[in-house]
Amino acid sequence: xxxxxxxxxxxxxxxxxxxxxxxxxxxxxxxxxxxxxxxxxxxxxxxxxxxxxxxxxxxxxxxxxxxxxxxxxxxxxxxx
Numbered sequence: 001x002x003x004x005x006x007x008x009x010x011x012x013x014x015x016x017x018x019x020x021x022x023x024x025x026x027x028x029x030x031x032x033x034x035x036x037x038x039x040x041x042x043x044x045x046x047x048x049x050x051x052x053x054x055x056x057x058x059x060x061x062x063x064x065x066x067x068x069x070x071x072x073x074x075x076x077x078x079x080x
Contacts, residue, residue, distance in 0.1 A: 008055045016060060021052070023064035028071065048074050 004012035021043075029039040043049050048071040052059050059067060 006053075006055050006060070008058070008060070013055060013060065017052075017055070020060050020064060020067070021049075024067045024071070027064055027068040031068070031072070043071060046071055046074055 003014075005014045006017040007013060025036060025040045025043055028034075028043055029036050032039065048067065051057065051070075052067060059070075
């Protein structure tokens with residue numbers, strides 16, 4: 001039985017995604033000086049997170065810093 005939540009080219013990348021999401025959230029937590037849970041909630045509501053979930057675009061394979069920067073750009077654009 002395959003319990004893969006995230007796949008890429010037929011391979012289970014669920015663990016990779018979980019590690020990546022955790023790393024991004026930790027960066028956001030540090031940047032905004034907020035609790036991990038609050039950073040996670042904010043990230044989960046973002047377009048960047050939605051893009052990350054589409055594994056075919058391979059955003060998940062980028063560095064956590066790059067993904068966090070995309071999120072920061074997104075929220076900057078929302079303010080303008």
